[in-house]
């Protein structure tokens with residue numbers, strides 16, 4: 001049995017309160033906790049959880065770990081770092097899907113997310129430790145994504161780790177012009193694009209959960225019979241094969257009649273062996 | 283279609299890089315230092331990545347030519363293979379590449395010239411032995427031809443080395459390159475095949491078997507040596523009938539003098555690889571079969587393997603001599 005929390009599908013890590021506010025409003029999130037300087041907001045109904053990390057790569061990494069520890073969501077959730085970023089060119093307000101993140105301090109690179117080329121433009125991003133004004137490279141600049149990417153893929157997987165950045169300043173339009181209102185406007189402007197991306201992401205999450213999840217009746221059966229730890233693993237393995245062959249059959253009744261876990265597994269193996277005589281590939 | 287291309291900075295000006303990029307004008311292009319930073323990353327989800335693989339263009343630095351695993355290949359004294367690419371545009375459910383690499387991205391090594399230099403050295407170092415070189419072990423040799431022109435380069439190279447044999451293994455029906463060339467007497471174009479109804483279920487994204495058979499016949503007719511690779515043999519209801527039909531269909535009107543060889547091999551995996559692949563596709567019936575584990579090897583077991591091997595061999599002998607029939611056991 002696992003104790004992972006499957007209510008949530010989207011875990012947001014944002015640096016600034018004003019970025020968070022846009023999402024809190026959009027997803028109707030409620031305050032969940034405010035410990036360790038990492039305020040968390042959630043909405044169990046629509047499956048969103050958000051943490052405000054504060055500025056900086058290390059804070060972003062720690063906040064990601066903290067959010068994961070708080071909810072233990074298991075491996076099949078999307079981790080999303082969204083925020084404003086500087087860009088060499090702009091225009092201000094453009095949302096990019098970041099497909100390469102470079103930690104400017106140590107040169108380490110990350111390649112987050114399945115790509116959605118029809119939904120957002122791709123970009124490379126440099127995470128820097130102090131605000132960037134020069135924009136020497138044709139990339140985005142932020143101060144968090146590398147820290148987030150250091151942690152998030154290990155909690156879920158690289159393909160379900162996303163970095164989305166909205167251009168807030170360029171060499172032409174200085175950072176000093178950024179206000180809370182401007183950030184809210186930037187998020188509002190991209191609201192539909194964010195929705196479209198989430199629709200694409202949730203399809204993947206649902207599909208992966210169906211693929212990797214255990215059959216519903218499995219936990220019940222494991223409670224009703226005595227399984228040693230080794231037998232649990234064996235049962236899980238056999239059951240997945242059995243379920244693949246007999247997706248419309250239920251094992252619950254047979255489990256009730258079985259005298260032991262061993263007995264049940266033997267009967268399942270017999271089913272599979274019998275099926276093998278006339279093996280159909282579909 | 284390929285939507286994202288990562289290119290190692292050091293080969294950005296290589297002619298093959300330029301050629302590939304010119305074929306993919308709409309793809310997003312990003313520079314990387316070394317392909318390992320992307321291809322070998324941990325925590326990649328192979329199955330999700332396989333839905334939209336990116337292309338990585340890189341330079342290979344060593345191990346251009348490797349000895350083929352024992353049991354691979356026909357009757358040469360020495361077999362070698364080389365892989366200009368890792369991963370494949372097709373998605374055969376039994377493909378061992380799924381358990382071999384953590385990434386499903388296509389990795390193309392553009393420095394073909396270094397492969398050819400290394401093959402030349404191998405030929406020199408083994409003068410006097412009968413050698414066969416195989417391509418298509420870690421990818422499909424022809425599937426990417428329109429973009430890479432790999433086969434064209436490689437065939438020209440081996441044309442200059444008639445003392446060795448070269449096998450290009452494929453499921454692709456992109457045979458224009460070959461048809462536009464004069465057949466090369468030491469080059470074999472070997473097609474992997476399964477019965478149509480098996481391939482329809484398992485050879486995902488690969489050309490249909492009837493198209494492959496048509497391509498084989500066309501090539502043989504135009505003078506190319508062709509090979510048939512019934513590998514892996516898939517056990518299923520009525521497998522005898524299905525394989526007999528397949529063999530009959532191939533042999534009908536095939537220019538049999540240009541049939542170089544037919545080989546067949548069982549479905550076998552190292553245990554760890556099998557577990558990795560089976561975990562990727564828990565809903566796949568192929569991996570629900572009660573396979574047997576013998577030491578570190580997972581297979582249908584000797585009973586099924588032997589029965590299939592004997593049957594296939596007997597069927598093939600109806601059409602050609604035993605000297606052209608081989609069993610591969612890797």
Ligand code: SF4
Nearest residue numbers: 370372373374377421
């Ligand atoms: S064609 Fe060969 S390399 Fe490609 S997916 Fe199929 S088995 Fe794998």
